[in-house]
Amino acid sequence: MTELLLDVTFSCCACDGETTVTLQCRGKGLESGPRTIAATQVPCYCCGAYNYVYFHPTGEVVAVGPVETREEAGQGSRRVLAPSRN
Numbered sequence: 001m002t003e004l005l006l007d008v009t010f011s012c013c014a015c016d017g018e019t020t021v022t023l024q025c026r027g028k029g030l031e032s033g034p035r036t037i038a039a040t041q042v043p044c045y046c047c048g049a050y051n052y053v054y055f056h057p058t059g060e061v062v063a064v065g066p067v068e069t070r071e072e073a074g075q076g077s078r079r080v081l082a083p084s085r086n
Contacts, residue, residue, distance in 0.1 A: 003024070015046050
């Protein structure tokens with residue numbers, strides 16, 4: 001089985017902040033060639049918004065899009081922080 005460790009850098013859809021993540025990729029799909037596109041959800045280090053990051057096995061980012069709902073981001077049962085009105 002093919003396995004890769006990639007550093008992927010992208011700009012957040014919400015705040016345009018730059019985030020770099022290290023991703024471990026594995027599976028038969030990596031053997032499909034250079035046109036393969038993988039995707040994952042990554043939170044922004046600056047604002048915490050989740051982004052869909054689409055990338056090639058070379059580490060090149062193809063597209064970045066916002067995760068629209070908390071359920072998509074895997075946060076369906078987590079509490080959402082709100083600013084204090086003090």
